[in-house]
Amino acid sequence: MSNDEPMVVDDGGDAEKQNWPGRWNHVKKLLERTGPFAHSDFEASPEILGFLLSMCKVLVIGAGGLGCEILKDLALSGFRQIEVIDMDTIDLSNLNRQFLFRLKDIGQPKATVAAEFINKRIPGCEVKPHFNKIQDFDESFYRQFHIVVCGLDSIIARRWINGMLLSLLRYEDGVLDQASLIPMIDGGTEGFKGNARVILPGMTPCIECTLDLYPPQVNFPMCTIAHTPRLPAHCIEYVKVLLWPQEKPFDGVAIDGDDPDHIQWIFEKSQQRADEYNIQGVTYRLTQGVVKRIIPAVASTNAVIAAQCVTEVFKVASSCCNPLNNYMVFNDTDGLYTYTFEAEKKEDCLACSQIPQTIQVSTDDTLQTVYDYLCENPQMQMKSPNITTTMDGKNKTLYMPTIESIKKRTKENLAKKLTDLGLTEGQEIVVSDQTSPTSLIFVIKFKVNS
């Protein structure tokens, strides 16, 4: 196929952006022609490519296994106004899949190196890097984007950005203002498995709605670690959690999973423990895997999921086809398996429903009960929630674990009964946690004892 005539494309009129003849031939077929499977709103036009090239702002969160692929795919689909956030630096073990990085880049910020590579390889592309945590930015930053794509390896971070985009929604007389809606496309991978989803905040299920799709991390019971180890992993966990704090090697520093000397120390001690119990199978590789909670990863799965995410970005930005509705899982261990389904919005979702959350307690319950509920309940899964309330018109801190001095002062409240703390039926408590950028309100309701 050859269509090498100079393009007549409205790219915002910026000649410096180096559009050589035929550059966008492939993409134009989908944007300048309609078809029976196009979105009902779609109107084929050269202006769409122009929009992608010069106006559409995309935020990419993560510049690792998924992020590198997402950046490449976006750039080669016509997106140019891209910003990328990543708080990590490059490690040797990244190089088997994070292809924008080379040996010489080890130690450098991922976002910066990734942006430089893409901008150099794809003329006209303007990826702007941010060597930051997502929490470093506020609404004014996130509000500027048309679409957000996430290639994260943390559920906490996903929940946070989910909460942030929800907080940007504006309602007028109870009706959602579509202009305040920023679609979020999220991908995740683990070994040969992956998933991709499209979230339209306020309209389709959000991350919190489907929190049970991410089962809480299973930890070995302490009594197994301490008294009845059976597996090599138990021995390693013992050294990591009990022996290291006791023996304080390397001048009492915390375990650094990336320090080979630390891993070697843990490995040798784990072998000793294993020998005591006649357990076989402790290896250096297993030791590192347990200490760092390593998840296996390959280039191919990341390529697949990132590509699906960017296909969705392309569809959402252009309307050239219907977007994924709304969740796809992928697995290529045995043949190739994809399954697409419509996840459902949770009516009483912690994050996106407008329904006030209630906590049912009994009159004997203590603040600890509430704290445990917030952490352990599969729908909550908070990490270290701060709990405050209002009493007699004044703000009262019930427990604040994230600030050391206040934690000490309020720790005694945990053992106190809620009624003793002055909480009454229908009282609101305000909870803030790293899993959400905004505070959440819960209403206390006392169960009637039977």
Next chain:
Amino acid sequence: MAAPVNRKNVDKKAKYDRQLRLWGDHGQALLENAKICLINASATGTEILKNLILPGIGSFTIIDGNKVKGEDVGNNFFLTQDSIGKSRAQVATELLLELNNDVTGNAVEESPEQILENNPEYLKSFTIVIVTSLVERTLLDLSSILYAADIPLLVCRSYGMIGYMRLVVKEHTVIESQPDNAHEDLRLDKPLAGLVEYAHSLDLEAMTKQEHMHTPYLVLLYKFLEKWKEMHNGQVPKNYKEKTSFKDLLRSGIRKNEHGVPEDEENFDEAIMAVNTALNPSKIPSEVQGIIDDPACTNLSSESSSFWIMAQALKQFIANEGNGMLPLRGAIPDMTADSKRYIQLQNIYKEQARTDCIAVTSRVQQILTSLGKASDTIQDNEIKLFCKNSAFLRVIRCRSLTQEYSPDSAATQEISMNFENPDSEIYWYIMLRAADKFYSQYSYFPGTYDDQVDSDSVKLKSCVCSILQELTLGALPKEDYIQELCRYGACELHSVASFMGGVAAQEVIKIVTNQFVPFNNTYLYNAMTTTSATFQL
């Protein structure tokens, strides 16, 4: 004897750490010995290679007679603006090599047609050949040469919002299929002698509280099963009702404190949870039964591969020492127990697995002798791996393209079965076949030129009808497919190419490492509906 640890080895282990946890050092070694051939450095092609170079494939060769065009640079990460007019094979090779210093690669600036004409033997030097953007005629010629030479072929293409992949390998055997949800091999329906003896040596009543709550659930299941069998004519619980009843029996064994409240005994909880699966009759999986009944297993010759020789030994074992069962896997799941008794139990299973493996090994040796082959043709550790994975053995045999494309041997039944679903991906298979037919008649793909889209759809429709007739199939359920295919104009969207690059590369890795199970044999991906399907054509 450990290999000397030098900086390069250590660095590679660190670099590849995340993937070594999936296919191990032995899988990696096979990857590093592989020679990959890619025909046509299209976006799909270079994306496939990227995902093979990053994990450290040994070497690659790109065969491509084309010069780089402006639109190629637009969708391909491994071509640049200043490479327009240069050899596409050369440019792509250079930029791909930057991804991994451990990998070597070279470019052959010739068309595949030229290679087939002048030097077809060259293709036989590769571990696997991958083709993209190949016209049908050349593809069929190439495929029959590779099939005859037993070289695996993977065809991959991205066409608008559609992805297509076809695997052609005569026979591919897998020992380490590593299934996601394998059942445990506990043999409670035919308890190990060692387990019986061990269980009898333990008296639950006489145990202290600690001993009682740390007795492994395997032992509990055995003991309570014995009780049940006494009450039920030697039969194990079979249906839902009986299993529920059995769970109650187990529950009754939980100790109570002085107030009559049941203690928290996790081992009993585990036993109760295990009832649903642990009591199912141990049997030979149908895949494995198929393998030991396969003529390749029953009719051995000196040409037979290690896999089939071991399969024959397995078959003999099952009929003799195994008493109708596979060699014991030997692994048991973790369970609440004190360390000492867990290890004891684990050793019982390991010991039986070892005994079974020795029996299989001896049979392998006998077979090798009878075939006039040296006894070290198959190493002991290979046999051990085979025994450990005997429940997971898989064999893939793909039909050739000749078979697929010849009307009298085409998979008409498979296709028409899927025709019943008007949204089936099979319709995109038909459309791609029709597009190729269009190309062979008109030398361009439908919808390539803006001013001919409408007239092309008329011509395409007759190509579709012709294919449907050839394969004696019914009509298309809707004209939509024809319109949409013309819309695409055979464009290659990067994100679709990248998706296919990912799936294709992993299939290549499966073939090369002999781990995990490849698809058989046609995969269609629809990026519009975000669905995909596999067909055996």
